[in-house]
Amino acid sequence: MSHLDLATDVAELVERAARLLPDQAPLQTFVHHNTLHAFEHLPFDEAVVSAARVFGTEPFQTETAFLGHVESGRIRPADLDAVAEAEARGGSPIVPGGPTRARFLALRLRHLFEVPRGAALDWLLLETDARTRLTALLDPRRRAELLTQARRDWTTTPEPSARALQARLLDTLWNSLEAAAPLVPGTGAVPVRGRDRVLAATGTDTDELVHPLLIRLSAAFLDQGVAYWPMPERERGFLHAFRRLYGQAGGPPDRFLRGLGAELRRQEAEGWTAERTIVTALRELAVPEESWGAAIEATLLSLRGWAGMMRQFEHRPERAPVEARAARLLDYLAVQLVLDVHAARHAMRNHPGGSAPDDTAVRPGLDLVYEAFVLAQVMPVDTAVLAEPEHAAAWLGAVASCDETERRRLLHLAYERRHRVGALDALRAHQRVVAGAEAPPVTMQAVFCIDEREESLRRHLEEHFPQAETYGYAGFFGVAMTYRGVDEVRARPLCPVVVTPRHLVVEESAEARTAQRNGRGGLSLGLSVGSRTLARGSVIALGLGATQVVTLVGRCLFPRLFHRWSRRLGHTPEAVTRLVVERAPGAVETEGGLLPGYSVPEMVEVVAAALRTTGLGRGLAPVVLVVGHGSSSLNNPHESAHDCGATGGGRGGPNARAFAVMANHPGVRAGLRDLGLVIPDGTWFLGAYHNTCDDSMTYYDEDLVPERSRQAVGEAKRVMARACVLAAHERCRRFESAPLDLPLDAALAHVESHTVDLGQPRPEYGHATNAVAVVGRRSRTRGLFLDRRAFLVSYDPEGDPAGDLLTNLLLAAGPVCAGINLEYYFSYVDPAGYGCGTKLPHNIVGLLGVMDGHASDLRTGLPWQMVEIHEPVRLLLVVEAEPERLAAIVGAHAVLERLVSNGWIQLVAWSPDSEAMHVFERGGFVPYVQEGEVLPTVHRSAHFYAGRREHLGFAHVTAALGTAQRRELVGEEAS
Incomplete structure (x- = not known):
C-alpha cells in the first residue's frame, strides 16, 4: 500500500476515533450535552455497557447503592416485580418445580449480596465452612424446607443432627453445580497499543513518561494568554511547534528522549506530514495494520480530555475564550506517538529480553458456582433436581444471564419506574383538580426560561400573587444572536449550540464607559504580567501584599459583608446603555458574515413565534416580564455550567432584553396585528435577568417605561422580589450549611453568601435533581409542587392545529x-470516569479546563459537588399531545427518533382533552394505568418542604389555585 493510501486511511481512522472524545468546550462556554453522544445510535442499555468497556467506566449505580434504595423504599417490591415481568414475560420454570424466569429475576433483585471473586473466593472456600453452612440470607420458612429436603434424601439410621444433614445436602449441591459449571478464560488483556506490549514485557508503563510531557506541551500550545512566555511558532500548528522546540541542538533533557532532537530535525527537513509520522510510529511500535484503528483510538483515549480539547479548537475555533489556535488532532496524535516510540525504546533498553506473561488459560467459573449455590438455597427450588446435570446447567445459565451488570440494569429500571409512576400519577391527579378551573384575573405575566431551577420561582410567584401568570420558553427567547456587551471585547453566540446565529446585537454606551473599561483592563493586564516578573513582581508584592491579605481574610471569613463593603467602596453609577436591535437602513454584513441587528419583519417573526407557541398571545396583561437567567459566583471554574443552556452556556439577560425591545417596537406591533396578534397599547414588556445563584433580579431599560405602565411595573417588581426570597428559602433546605429552621428573611442572605464565598464549593446545585420535562399548558401544572425537578415548557395545543409549533x-x-x-446522569454514576471528580484538587489551566493538581488529563464532565444530590434517572418528557401526533413528529426527525426509540429519554403523550396518558415502550405508545396514590395537600410550598432535605414527592399547593379548587382540596383533606 502506498504512503498516500496509508495517510488517507490514518486520517479516516483518526476521524473515526475522534467521535469518542469529549465534546466539551472551554470552561467559558460550557454547554451541557450527552456524555455518550458517540453511542446514541445504540439503545441506552447497550450504549452504557459498550461505553463502560471502551472507557473503563460504570454504566449504572452500584449494586450497593441500589440495595440502599431497596431498603429505604425508594425502590418498592412492586417495581421489582413489574420490571421482572416486563423483561421475562412469565415463561416456564427454569428447572422442574422451580421459579419461572420472571419470578427468578424478581427474587434475584430482592436478594442482593456480594459475590466474592478471585483470591477472596478461594479463601472463603478453603478457610471457612461456606460450602456446608446455610447462607444467612435464608428466612425461617426456607430453612425448614431445606431441612425437610435433607431428611428426605437420608436413607440410613439413626438420623444424624440437623447440622450434619444440612452439610451433606449442601456438599452434594455444590458438587453438582461445580461439575456442570463452564470453564472461563483468563483475564489477560490483549495488547492494543505499543505501550501495552511494552508494559506486558517490561513492567514499565511508558504513559508515565509520556503523559506529563504531553500535558505540558498541550497546555502551552492551547494556552489563552495566561502563560507569560507563549509557545514559539504555535501559529504553524502543534506538530511544527513541537519539532522546532524539541529539535534544537543538544536535545531535551529527559533521558527517555535521547536522540529525539536529531530525529525531529530529520523529519522536518524531509517534510514529513503528520500522517507519515503516525504511520512510521505505529510500525515501530509493532502494531499490526489491522489493529491501527484500535491502537489510535486507545492512544487518544489515554488522555481523552486533552485530545478532545484539541478537537474542539480544530472544529469549533469560535469557542476559544480569547484566541483560536491552529490545532489539529492529527498533529496531536503524531506528537504522542513520537513520544511513545522513544519511551518504548528507553524501556526496552533498560529491560532487554522481556516477554509477556500468559494469562489466557481457562479455569472453572467458581464465582458463578458460588452465586448459583447461594441462590439455590434462597429460591424455591428442590436441590435434588439440581443433581441432574442438565438441570444444574440450566440453573447456572439462569444465574449467569443475570450477572452484576444485568442486575444493575434491572434495578435501574425499577428505580426509574418508581419515579415515573409517582410523577405521572401526580400529573393526572392534579389534572382532575384543575380541569375546568376559572383562572383568577391576570394583572402581570412573566416569561421564564424552561430551566427547572425557575420552577420554584414560578411556583412561589403564583402562590404569593395569584394574579400572576407564568410561562416557560427556551431561554434565548427565539433571539438567536451573536452578542457583544459594553464591557466585552469579543462577541459570542447566545443561542442553542445547534443554531448558527445570523445577527449581531451590540450594547452601546457613552464613550466614558468604554474609556473606563479600557483603563481597568490595562491596569489588570499590567498587574497580571508584572506580578510574574522579578523586579515588578517584588514591587507589587511589597506594595499590594498587605491589602490582598485583608481581601483574602474578608472573603473567607465574612464573604457577604466584605462583598457589600467592597461594592459600596468602589460603587460608580451604572451608565445608561441601549441594545442596537434594529438594523439601520443600508447596513451591510460584518466581516464574520453577521447582519447588524434585525429588520422589522424579522423581529415580527421572533415575537409572533413566542406568542403563538406559549399561548401568551391569547390575552396580555398590562406588564409582561421577560426573564432570562444565568449564574455568578466566586472562585468557581464551572460557573458557566450554571448558566443558560438555551443560550449555549451564556447568560440569558441580553436575549430577554432584546425580546422586550422587539415586543415594544411600534413597527413590530403593527406587523403582529396584520398576523392577528394584538398587543394592547397598555401592555409593556420589560426585560429582566434572574441570577440563579443569589436569587437577585436585574431589570433593563426601566427609564423607557411609559408613565401609564410604571405603577404596574413597580408592582411586578415588588412581587418578584418576594418570590425570590421564597425561592431562596426553598433552595436553602438543600444546603447542609443552612439550618432546616432557617428564618425566611435570612434565606436571601444565605444564598448571597454562597455566591461570594471564596471557599464555597457549592454556590448552587445547578441542574441537580432534574428529572421531568412537561411540554404543555401551565394551567395543568399550576399549583403542583414539583421540587425544582421539572423543565416547564409552555405550549398551547389549541393554537397549533397542524403540530408545527410542537x-x-x-x-x-x-x-x-x-x-x-444525561450529563448529570453520567457524572453521578461515575464521578471519576465521566465527571471531573471533586473540586478540591482542581486547578484551572490556560482558561481551558481543570486538572487534578499541577498535571493531569483535562477533567471533563461535572464536579461531584454539582451532582451529589442528583437522582440519576433518564428524563421523563411529558408532552401535551395525542400519541398519534407525537409518534408522527418523532418519526419524522432523526434527532428525536434517536433519543426516543433508543431510550435515551422516556416519552409520554398526555391527551389535551383528557387525563389519558400513553408511555412510549418497545417501539410504540401503550396506555398508562395509574396506581392511584393520593397526593398530599398544603396551602403553601413551605408547609410541604419545611424541615426536610431529602428528595420530595408531589403535592397540591392550594395558594396558587382558584377558590373553587382550594375548597375542593380542603374538603378532600378533611374527609
Missing part, C-alpha cells in the same frame, strides 16, 4: 433537556 418546540427543547439530564 415540532419546533421538541426539536429545540428535547435535545437541550436530554443533554442536561
Whole structure:
C-alpha cells in the first residue's frame, strides 16, 4: 500500500476515533450535552455497557447503592416485580418445580449480596465452612424446607443432627453445580497499543513518561494568554511547534528522549506530514495494520480530555475564550506517538529480553458456582433436581444471564419506574383538580426560561400573587444572536449550540464607559504580567501584599459583608446603555458574515413565534416580564455550567432584553396585528435577568417605561422580589450549611453568601435533581409542587392545529433537556470516569479546563459537588399531545427518533382533552394505568418542604389555585 493510501486511511481512522472524545468546550462556554453522544445510535442499555468497556467506566449505580434504595423504599417490591415481568414475560420454570424466569429475576433483585471473586473466593472456600453452612440470607420458612429436603434424601439410621444433614445436602449441591459449571478464560488483556506490549514485557508503563510531557506541551500550545512566555511558532500548528522546540541542538533533557532532537530535525527537513509520522510510529511500535484503528483510538483515549480539547479548537475555533489556535488532532496524535516510540525504546533498553506473561488459560467459573449455590438455597427450588446435570446447567445459565451488570440494569429500571409512576400519577391527579378551573384575573405575566431551577420561582410567584401568570420558553427567547456587551471585547453566540446565529446585537454606551473599561483592563493586564516578573513582581508584592491579605481574610471569613463593603467602596453609577436591535437602513454584513441587528419583519417573526407557541398571545396583561437567567459566583471554574443552556452556556439577560425591545417596537406591533396578534397599547414588556445563584433580579431599560405602565411595573417588581426570597428559602433546605429552621428573611442572605464565598464549593446545585420535562399548558401544572425537578415548557395545543409549533418546540427543547439530564446522569454514576471528580484538587489551566493538581488529563464532565444530590434517572418528557401526533413528529426527525426509540429519554403523550396518558415502550405508545396514590395537600410550598432535605414527592399547593379548587382540596383533606 502506498504512503498516500496509508495517510488517507490514518486520517479516516483518526476521524473515526475522534467521535469518542469529549465534546466539551472551554470552561467559558460550557454547554451541557450527552456524555455518550458517540453511542446514541445504540439503545441506552447497550450504549452504557459498550461505553463502560471502551472507557473503563460504570454504566449504572452500584449494586450497593441500589440495595440502599431497596431498603429505604425508594425502590418498592412492586417495581421489582413489574420490571421482572416486563423483561421475562412469565415463561416456564427454569428447572422442574422451580421459579419461572420472571419470578427468578424478581427474587434475584430482592436478594442482593456480594459475590466474592478471585483470591477472596478461594479463601472463603478453603478457610471457612461456606460450602456446608446455610447462607444467612435464608428466612425461617426456607430453612425448614431445606431441612425437610435433607431428611428426605437420608436413607440410613439413626438420623444424624440437623447440622450434619444440612452439610451433606449442601456438599452434594455444590458438587453438582461445580461439575456442570463452564470453564472461563483468563483475564489477560490483549495488547492494543505499543505501550501495552511494552508494559506486558517490561513492567514499565511508558504513559508515565509520556503523559506529563504531553500535558505540558498541550497546555502551552492551547494556552489563552495566561502563560507569560507563549509557545514559539504555535501559529504553524502543534506538530511544527513541537519539532522546532524539541529539535534544537543538544536535545531535551529527559533521558527517555535521547536522540529525539536529531530525529525531529530529520523529519522536518524531509517534510514529513503528520500522517507519515503516525504511520512510521505505529510500525515501530509493532502494531499490526489491522489493529491501527484500535491502537489510535486507545492512544487518544489515554488522555481523552486533552485530545478532545484539541478537537474542539480544530472544529469549533469560535469557542476559544480569547484566541483560536491552529490545532489539529492529527498533529496531536503524531506528537504522542513520537513520544511513545522513544519511551518504548528507553524501556526496552533498560529491560532487554522481556516477554509477556500468559494469562489466557481457562479455569472453572467458581464465582458463578458460588452465586448459583447461594441462590439455590434462597429460591424455591428442590436441590435434588439440581443433581441432574442438565438441570444444574440450566440453573447456572439462569444465574449467569443475570450477572452484576444485568442486575444493575434491572434495578435501574425499577428505580426509574418508581419515579415515573409517582410523577405521572401526580400529573393526572392534579389534572382532575384543575380541569375546568376559572383562572383568577391576570394583572402581570412573566416569561421564564424552561430551566427547572425557575420552577420554584414560578411556583412561589403564583402562590404569593395569584394574579400572576407564568410561562416557560427556551431561554434565548427565539433571539438567536451573536452578542457583544459594553464591557466585552469579543462577541459570542447566545443561542442553542445547534443554531448558527445570523445577527449581531451590540450594547452601546457613552464613550466614558468604554474609556473606563479600557483603563481597568490595562491596569489588570499590567498587574497580571508584572506580578510574574522579578523586579515588578517584588514591587507589587511589597506594595499590594498587605491589602490582598485583608481581601483574602474578608472573603473567607465574612464573604457577604466584605462583598457589600467592597461594592459600596468602589460603587460608580451604572451608565445608561441601549441594545442596537434594529438594523439601520443600508447596513451591510460584518466581516464574520453577521447582519447588524434585525429588520422589522424579522423581529415580527421572533415575537409572533413566542406568542403563538406559549399561548401568551391569547390575552396580555398590562406588564409582561421577560426573564432570562444565568449564574455568578466566586472562585468557581464551572460557573458557566450554571448558566443558560438555551443560550449555549451564556447568560440569558441580553436575549430577554432584546425580546422586550422587539415586543415594544411600534413597527413590530403593527406587523403582529396584520398576523392577528394584538398587543394592547397598555401592555409593556420589560426585560429582566434572574441570577440563579443569589436569587437577585436585574431589570433593563426601566427609564423607557411609559408613565401609564410604571405603577404596574413597580408592582411586578415588588412581587418578584418576594418570590425570590421564597425561592431562596426553598433552595436553602438543600444546603447542609443552612439550618432546616432557617428564618425566611435570612434565606436571601444565605444564598448571597454562597455566591461570594471564596471557599464555597457549592454556590448552587445547578441542574441537580432534574428529572421531568412537561411540554404543555401551565394551567395543568399550576399549583403542583414539583421540587425544582421539572423543565416547564409552555405550549398551547389549541393554537397549533397542524403540530408545527410542537415540532419546533421538541426539536429545540428535547435535545437541550436530554443533554442536561444525561450529563448529570453520567457524572453521578461515575464521578471519576465521566465527571471531573471533586473540586478540591482542581486547578484551572490556560482558561481551558481543570486538572487534578499541577498535571493531569483535562477533567471533563461535572464536579461531584454539582451532582451529589442528583437522582440519576433518564428524563421523563411529558408532552401535551395525542400519541398519534407525537409518534408522527418523532418519526419524522432523526434527532428525536434517536433519543426516543433508543431510550435515551422516556416519552409520554398526555391527551389535551383528557387525563389519558400513553408511555412510549418497545417501539410504540401503550396506555398508562395509574396506581392511584393520593397526593398530599398544603396551602403553601413551605408547609410541604419545611424541615426536610431529602428528595420530595408531589403535592397540591392550594395558594396558587382558584377558590373553587382550594375548597375542593380542603374538603378532600378533611374527609
